[in-house]
Amino acid sequence: MAIKRFNWAQLLSLPALLIYGVFFVYPLLRGIGMSLTDWDGMGSARFVGLRNFIQFFHDPRAIHDIRTTLVFALGSAVLLNVVGLLYALLMNTQFKGKSIARVIIYLPAIISPLIMGYIWYFLLQPGRGFLYHAFLQLGLPDLVGSWMSSYSSAMRVLVLVNVWQFSGMTMIIYLAGLQSIPSELSEAAKIDGANSWQRFWRVTVPMLMPAIRINVVTNIIGSLSVFDVIMSLTEGGPGYATESLSIYIMRMCYGSRTGYSTAVAMILFFIILIPVLISMRLTRQKD
C-alpha cells in the first residue's frame, strides 16, 4: 500500500490566501460583529442587537440615500448598455480612422472618476461653469442654470457624467461580442428574408447575451458602490440629495458612529447581493 505523501505544492496558494484573508475576509467578518454594537471607534463597544438596522430604516436621510444609489445604478446600467451597444454597432463597420475613434471613445474611462467629477464641475457649475457661459453666449439661456440645483437635475447630471465616462468600456466589450458572432448567421438570415431590424433582434441580440450579462452586472454592481464622482461633482448635495450609501458610510464613520456605519455597509452588501445572485443564476441556467 502506497502512503500518499503530502503534496506541498498545493500550498503555493498560501500567500494569496494570507493577504486576502487578513485584508479582506477578516474585516468583512469583523464588520458583522461590529454592526451589532454602538461602538464610536474609540471607547468600549456595547452590544445593541439590531438597533443600528432599525435606526437606519427610521432615518429619512438613509432611505433617501438608498433611493439615490438605486436610481444612479439603474439609470447608469441602462444608459451605459444602450449607449455602449450603439457605439459598438457603429464601430463594428469598416471606415478610416476606426482605431483612433475607438481609442478616443475609451479615453475618459482611464481617468480617475474623482478627477472626472471635478472636470465636469468646471463645466457645469451654475454661474461660473464653462458650458453655462458657452450656452449663454450662444443665446440659449434656457439650457443653463438649473444644473445641480435640484435632486432630479443633479441626479441626471451624475448619471450622464458616469455614462459619458464609461460607455467606452461597455463599447469595447460589446465590440468583442459582436466580432465573435460568425457572419454566416447574419447572411443566412438575410437569405431567409429577414430585414436588418429582425436580424438585429433575432440574431445579434441572442448571440450577444454573454456580453450583455457581463456589462449589465458589472455596471450595476460598480454603480451601487458609487463614491468618487459624487464626492467631486456634488459632494452629495444639494443638502444630502445626491448622497450615495457609500458616502453615507464614510460620513457616519467619520462622525464617530463606527458601529452604525458598519451596519449600513451590511445593508449595502445585501443590496449588492441581489444582482450578484441573479447573474450567478443566469450563468448556471446557461450551463
Next chain:
Amino acid sequence: MKEKTGVKAARILVVVLICLACLMPFYILLVLSLNAPSRVFYEGNLFVPDFYWQNYVDAWNKSRIGTAMLNSALITAGTLTITIVSGGLAGYAIARHPGKFNGFVFGLLIGCMMIPGIINTVPLYVLMRKLHAINTIWGMVCVCSALAMPSAVFIYTTFIRAQPKELDEAAALDGCTPFMTFWKIIFPIIRPATASFVILNGFGIWNNYAQACFFLQSRDKQNIPQALSVFFQQFAGARWHLMAATAVIAIIPVVIIFLVFQKQFIKGLSDGAMKG
C-alpha cells in the same frame, strides 16, 4: 453589396461628433488651466486661453501633486508586484494541484470577487490602526492587493489551465521543484495573462480614492486623487486656473501610458472581459 455614400458619410459624421464629445471636456480643462487668474470668464473668446503657463508652476508648487504622483506610482507598482507573484502562484496551485484546500481558496476568492471594498472599509480601518498601517505606503499596498487578488487569481487560473500539463511533467523530470516550474516555465509563457491583469486593474489602483481617503490622509502620503481632493477643498471652489492645471498634471501620466499601450490595452480588455 456597396453601401450608399450618404449612409457612410452620416456614419462618419456621427463618429466624429461622439469623439468631439469625448474630447471636449479635456480641451476645456486645458483652456481653464491656461487662463490667467485675472481673466473674467465670460469676456472674449471662451475657447482661446491666455496661455498663462505660470499656472502650472504655481500648481506644482502648491498642490504637492509631485509627491502624490510618486506615492501613486509606488502603490501601483507594489500592488501589481504582490498580486502578480502571489496571484500567479495561487493560480498555478489551483490549476495544477486541485484538492480540498485549493478548492476552498478558489471558491472564497471568486465568491467574494463582486464585493466592493467600501463594504469592509470601516472594520479594515480599525485593523489598519492596530497594525500602524494608516498613512503608510505598505499598508495601502496591502489593501489594494487584497482588492485586486480575486481578479489576479481568476485570470491566472484560467490561463494556466489552458496550458498543456506535459510542460510540468517535463520540468519535474528535469528536477524542477513546483515553485521553479511555475517561475521558470509557466510564468514566462503566460505573459498575456499578466498583461490582461495589469490592464484590467492598473488604472483602478492608480486612481483609487474610496480607500485612499480613509488610509492616506497625511500630507506626504497622499496618492493623486486624495491630494487633488484636499487641494480642491482648500480653495473651496475658487482659483479654478490652479485646480485645472493640477488636474492636467494629474492625468498626463495615465493618458501617456494609455496612448503608448493602446493596442495591447484594447486587446487585453476584450480578451479579459470575454473570459470573465
